Amino acid sequence: MDHEAVFECEYPDAERARRVERSVAVEAGDIEGDRTTATLERDGATLTVTVAAADLVALRAGCNTWLSLVAVAEECGAAVTAD
Secondary structure: OOEEEEEEEEOOOHHHHHHHHHHHHOOOOOOOOOOEEEEEEEEOOEEEEEEEEOOHHHHHHHHHHHHHHHHHHHHHHHHHHOO
């Protein structure tokens, strides 16, 4: 892959980062294609999403997809903890 974008998401604690990671990790093998791949890594309260792509159009699409997935996981996690 010729292009790469790396996003680091910081959370208040490792548990919240773990929940977001587990929520989006199931998509890693399902939505990758010939032009885009994504990896997730977590170190404590930091989740790193790396999107690699063959071209800039695929990179933009991959970034939009993964950032949307993370945002939804964050919102759902906030709804659960807002009791």
